[in-house]
Amino acid sequence: MSLTVAASTELLSAGTVHELLLRVREKTPRVHTITNAVAQNFTANVLLALGAVPSMTIAEEEVAGFAGSADALLINLGTLDETRRAAIPLAIEAARAGGHPVSIDPVFVNRSPVRCAYATELLACGPDLVRLNAAEMEALFPGRAGVEELIAAGTVFAVTGEEDKIESRSGDFRLSNGHPLMARVTATGCAGGAVLAAFASVETDRALAAACGLSVFNIAGEIAAARACGPGTLVPELLDALYAMSLTDIEARLKAA
Ligand SMILES: Nc1ncnc2c1ncn2[C@@H]1O[C@H](COP(=O)(O)OP(=O)(O)O)[C@@H](O)[C@H]1O
Ligand SMILES: Cc1ncsc1CCOP(=O)(O)O
Numbered sequence: 001m002s003l004t005v006a007a008s009t010e011l012l013s014a015g016t017v018h019e020l021l022l023r024v025r026e027k028t029p030r031v032h033t034i035t036n037a038v039a040q041n042f043t044a045n046v047l048l049a050l051g052a053v054p055s056m057t058i059a060e061e062e063v064a065g066f067a068g069s070a071d072a073l074l075i076n077l078g079t080l081d082e083t084r085r086a087a088i089p090l091a092i093e094a095a096r097a098g099g100h101p102v103s104i105d106p107v108f109v110n111r112s113p114v115r116c117a118y119a120t121e122l123l124a125c126g127p128d129l130v131r132l133n134a135a136e137m138e139a140l141f142p143g144r145a146g147v148e149e150l151i152a153a154g155t156v157f158a159v160t161g162e163e164d165k166i167e168s169r170s171g172d173f174r175l176s177n178g179h180p181l182m183a184r185v186t187a188t189g190c191a192g193g194a195v196l197a198a199f200a201s202v203e204t205d206r207a208l209a210a211a212c213g214l215s216v217f218n219i220a221g222e223i224a225a226a227r228a229c230g231p232g233t234l235v236p237e238l239l240d241a242l243y244a245m246s247l248t249d250i251e252a253r254l255k256a257a
């Protein structure tokens with residue numbers, strides 16, 4: 001299913017964000033997520049609160065079956081070990097064969113040249129979506145060298161931080177929801193990437209999917225921050241806010257400009 005909406009900041013309406021959220025809740029997509037050991041539990045809970053379903057096996061003998069039968073695949077490089085290295089190409093091949101969107105989160109490529117080289121190889125396979133922070137973007141594409149080619153080939157980049165930018169060949173979105181407290185809890189970036197993967201499974205315009213998914217996640221972060229006492233209570237509040245997210249919440253808070 002695809003909305004006939006061009007990717008442009010003015011056209012990201014609360015109604016569109018809500019429509020895609022309803023699609024996720026209706027479809028309950030399974031997101032096969034090869035993610036880091038730090039992020040696994042929070043990511044699984046974020047997907048469930050959203051209305052999606054997580055699966056997370058990394059076993060070489062099982063991963064193709066799980067990824068091929070899922071609705072989307074997310075590869076997160078946060079704890080890139082031998083088991084994950086063996087699983088990743090098998091999972092990507094299976095997801096691709098099944099026609100499912102592939103997302104990559106190249107965590108900490110700015111801290112590890114080995115990981116940066118590995119991520120560069122992965123990106124060459126042309127993932128549908130890449131979610132990362134600005135430091136990771138700069139490590140992969142110093143001075144933006146090489147990024148335009150990937151965008152022209154169809155990969156969508158979601159660069160997060162205080163402000164978020166979605167870059168795609170059909171246009172860009174600038175988003176400014178979220179809360180600084182989100183950066184005081186581990187794996188919010190990783191879990192947000194899983195939300196984007198879930199949205200990519202219900203909308204073929206992946207830039208629009210990323211913009212809607214990130215808006216939902218960051219609006220939940222804002223609602224949670226208003227209720228939380230600090231990072232500890234932000235986590236359960238964020239899960240509750242995702243679960244209860246309404247059109248009214250989105251209309252009241254969406255900041256896309
Ligand atoms: N200062 C901030 N203000 C608002 N939202 C933020 C802020 N910092 C991070 N976020 C949000 O928190 C999530 C994690 O982003 P980020 O910290 O960039 O990822 P990572 O953890 O991968 O570095 C994203 O959804 C982002 O939009
Ligand atoms: C702390 C840590 N170490 C390896 S992965 C990871 C979590 C990173 O999460 P995020 O990229 O969402 O901040």
Ligand SMILES: [Mg+2]
Pocket residue numbers: 105107108132133189190
């Ligand atoms: Mg990250």
